[in-house]
Structure formats: C-alpha cells, structure tokens
Amino acid sequence: MKTYDVVIIGAGLAGLQCAKLLARCGATILLVDRKTDLTKGIHTTGIFVRKTLEDFDFPPGTLGKPVRNVTLYSPRLKSINLTSEKDEFRVGKMGKLYQSFLQDCLENGAEFSNGTRYVSAETGEQKNETIIKLEKGGEAFEVRTRVLVGADGANSRVAKDLKLDENQEWIVGYEEVFHANSSAKEPRLECFLDAEVAPGYLAWIADDGEEIHIGVGGYAAGFNPRRALEKFKERAAGKIIDLKNAKLVETRGGRIPVGGVLRRIAGENGLLIGDAADAVSPLTAGGLDPCLRLSAMAANVIFERLQTDNPTVLLNYSGELFRARFVSRLWMRRIIATVSNQKLLELGFAFLRGRIGRRFAKHVFFGRGSFPDVKLKNQGEKNFTNASILKSRS
Numbered sequence: 001m002k003t004y005d006v007v008i009i010g011a012g013l014a015g016l017q018c019a020k021l022l023a024r025c026g027a028t029i030l031l032v033d034r035k036t037d038l039t040k041g042i043h044t045t046g047i048f049v050r051k052t053l054e055d056f057d058f059p060p061g062t063l064g065k066p067v068r069n070v071t072l073y074s075p076r077l078k079s080i081n082l083t084s085e086k087d088e089f090r091v092g093k094m095g096k097l098y099q100s101f102l103q104d105c106l107e108n109g110a111e112f113s114n115g116t117r118y119v120s121a122e123t124g125e126q127k128n129e130t131i132i133k134l135e136k137g138g139e140a141f142e143v144r145t146r147v148l149v150g151a152d153g154a155n156s157r158v159a160k161d162l163k164l165d166e167n168q169e170w171i172v173g174y175e176e177v178f179h180a181n182s183s184a185k186e187p188r189l190e191c192f193l194d195a196e197v198a199p200g201y202l203a204w205i206a207d208d209g210e211e212i213h214i215g216v217g218g219y220a221a222g223f224n225p226r227r228a229l230e231k232f233k234e235r236a237a238g239k240i241i242d243l244k245n246a247k248l249v250e251t252r253g254g255r256i257p258v259g260g261v262l263r264r265i266a267g268e269n270g271l272l273i274g275d276a277a278d279a280v281s282p283l284t285a286g287g288l289d290p291c292l293r294l295s296a297m298a299a300n301v302i303f304e305r306l307q308t309d310n311p312t313v314l315l316n317y318s319g320e321l322f323r324a325r326f327v328s329r330l331w332m333r334r335i336i337a338t339v340s341n342q343k344l345l346e347l348g349f350a351f352l353r354g355r356i357g358r359r360f361a362k363h364v365f366f367g368r369g370s371f372p373d374v375k376l377k378n379q380g381e382k383n384f385t386n387a388s389i390l391k392s393r394s
C-alpha cells in the first residue's frame with residue numbers, strides 16, 4: 001500500500017490550490033478526482049472578483065477581459081447601471097486554469113489519479129494514519145496518508161467519514177455558456193432580480209466579449225433550473241442580448257452552499273476546503289476566492305502538521321474563526337430567501353435606485369469584501385492566508 005503525506009479528494013479549484021502549494025513545499029501528495037478530464041463537467045461561471053485578482057497570481061491565458069460595468073434589473077426590467085473606475089471582475093477560463101494548476105502540481109512531484117472515485121476512509125492501525133479506499137476502472141485499491149483533505153464539493157463524503165460538519169443549506173445554479181463572436185460591446189455583468197426564475201438569488205448574463213454565460217440560481221424547492229433558464233431567456237435575456245451568432249458550447253450547474261463556513265472543518269486526521277467546508281459567501285454565492293484563500297490557509301496548517309508531526313495542529317483550522325465575519329451576510333441571505341414575491345422585489349429595487357440604495361449596491365458589487373483574511377491561533381503575527389507568503393516559498 002502506498003503512503004502519502006497528504007491525500008486530497010477533489011481536483012476542483014480548492015483541491016488543486018491546496019495540492020499545488022503543498023507539492024511546492026515538498027510534501028508527497030496524491031490528488032484524486034472521479035473525472036477523467038478536468039476541463040469537462042465544470043460547475044462554475046468562473047467570475048473572479050478584484051480582491052482575488054489582486055492577491056493571487058493567475059497563469060497567462062486563464063482569464064477573460066476585465067469587467068467594469070454592472071447592470072442590475074428588476075422583475076419588470078427596470079435597470080440600474082453601475083460603473084467602476086477599476087477592473088472589478090474577470091471570467092476565468094476554468095478548463096485552462098484547472099489544467100494549468102494541475103501541471104504545476106505534477107511538475108512539483110504530486111501524483112494525480114483521475115477517473116478515480118473516493119469510496120471511504122478509516123483510521124489505520126498506526127496512530128494518526130488514515131487508510132483510504134479508492135476505485136479506478138472498477139478496481140478497488142487503498143492508500144495510506146497522514147492528512148486527508150476533503151475538497152470533494154458541496155456534497156462531501158469525506159466530511160462524513162472524518163465526522164466533520166456537513167452542508168445543510170444550498171442554492172442551485174445552472175447556466176449555458178456561449179462562445180461570443182468578438183462582441184464590440186464593453187464587457188458587462190448583468191444581474192436580474194426575479195423571484196420566479198431565480199428564487200432567493202439572481203439570474204445573470206456575463207458577457208466579456210469572448211464568452212457569454214447565461215444562468216439562473218435559486219433555492220431548489222419549487223425551482224426547476226432548466227425550465228427557469230428557458231423562461232429567463234424568453235422573458236429577459238432575449239431582449240438584452242442577441243445570441244444569433246453565438247455558439248452554445250457548454251452547460252454548467254450544481255449546488256452552491258450558502259449556510260456560511262461550517263464550524264468543525266478539521267479533525268486530527270484531516271480537514272475540509274472549498275465547497276466541502278461551505279466556504280462560500282452566503283450573500284453573493286461567490287466561492288472561488290475562498291477556494292484560493294482558505295486552501296492557502298489549509299496548506300499552511302498542513303505544512304506545519306507535517307513538520308511537527310503533531311496532528312492536533314490541524315485543529316487550529318476552525319470554521320469558528322470565520323463565522324463571526326459572516327453574521328450580517330447570513331442575515332441578508334435569510335431575508336433574501338424569504339422574498340418570493342415580485343412586487344416586493346420591485347419595491348426593494350426602487351430602494352436601490354435611490355442614493356443610499358445605489359451606494360449599497362455599489363458596495364455589494366464593487367466592495368473589496370470577499371472571504372475574510374483571518375489569523376490562526378498560536379501563529380504569532382504571521383498571516384497564514386496571505387498569498388505572498390506562499391508565493392515567496394515557491
């Protein structure tokens with residue numbers, strides 16, 4: 001049976017980021033994903049916000065054009081245009097980004113087992129080791145590790161096996177991706193408040209001149225994402241964007257956890273990152289910044305655990321550190337979740353058109369607030385979420 005310092009289940013952005021950073025430190029890593037090709041079955045629009053773009057390096061050719069314009073629509077298609085002086089968003093070319101991160105992992109010695117399903121994990125005979133059951137091409141095999149990382153998404157099996165907290169609240173997102181015929185328009189993000197096609201969240205069009213993403217998101221109860229998307233395209237998107245020359249290339253969808261970071265995201269045998277840890281902003285449903293930021297933090301804790309050979313170090317990585325920062329966002333999420341009436345949304349929208357409302361909208365879309373930077377207990381003044389520490393180590 002092969003032994004690794006760290007086994008990471010899931011090669012989405014969270015798992016890749018963690019594997020990349022730990023491989024650069026010299027840890028022996030096995031990265032596992034049930035997908036055979038990481039460029040397929042992507043389940044994110046890929047919008048990165050300014051704070052992420054400023055704090056993290058992206059490989060060349062993995063980002064679309066900068067977006068400075070946002071239009072917000074009411075259910076009756078009244079609109080508010082918001083423009084920023086800064087580049088606020090960029091849509092990631094996610095397939096390329098995943099491949100590039102994977103290449104970085106492999107060049108630094110990590111092993112990748114694709115087309116491999118995580119089955120279960122249990123404590124080994126040796127103290128502080130975990131035996132992981134995997135299955136590839138119908139054949140079961142086992143590996144041994146000191147740290148098991150659950151980066152296996154919103155419906156994490158690793159969370160269950162490590163007896164950590166599990167996601168309880170999520171919305172569902174679904175979108176179509178078109179290749180644009182080099183639109184001459186300014187790149188723009190358009191968001192639609194509509195309780196019928198996007199109950200509890202938003203419908204969106206993200207058009208950066210290269211790719212057009214048209215999607216809907218909302219609470220799963222009473223919401224059929226595919227039908228809602230068709231309705232959205234008939235009702236609103238068709239009036240705003242011309243798809244005649246655009247080619248449908250992909251559909252994407254999945255759960256987006258919105259309950260705020262889980263409390264227990266680490267035990268002595270392993271930890272959770274990304275959607276598995278519910279590391280998504282409950283208000284904007286943005287999860288890509290936390291994939292990079294929280295995974296960097298997790299990589300630091302794991303690095304220390306491997307150096308000291310003290311498994312309790314992992315317990316410093318606690319969701320409690322973040323939850324306090326999410327209180328207002330969680331309240332806003334609860335309020336939004338209860339608005340199921342178009343008239344109420346229209347009223348709320350009228351508020352957003354006023355001076356104070358507009359400032360609030362600008363704050364939500366253009367503020368630098370993303371996933372919080374936190375300092376870990378017992379880590380002195382060193383900020384373990386700061387990407388530059390990791391950059392300098394590479």
Ligand SMILES: Cc1cc2nc3c(=O)[nH]c(=O)nc-3n(C[C@H](O)[C@H](O)[C@H](O)COP(=O)(O)OP(=O)(O)OC[C@H]3O[C@@H](n4cnc5c(N)ncnc54)[C@H](O)[C@@H]3O)c2cc1C
Nearest residue numbers: 010012013014034044045047118153173274275286287288
């Ligand atoms: C439609 C949609 C649009 C979104 N748009 C945005 C956006 O624009 N901006 C933003 O910031 N956030 C967005 N989000 C949220 C964001 O995409 C997620 O938070 C983020 O991608 C989560 O990454 P992850 O690595 O944690 O999980 P995932 O990307 O889900 O990766 C998990 C990986 O684990 C693998 N896996 C799962 N189970 C097993 C198993 N048993 N064995 C082996 N492998 C397994 C899966 O194959 C997958 O590759 C969106 C989400 C959705 C659904």
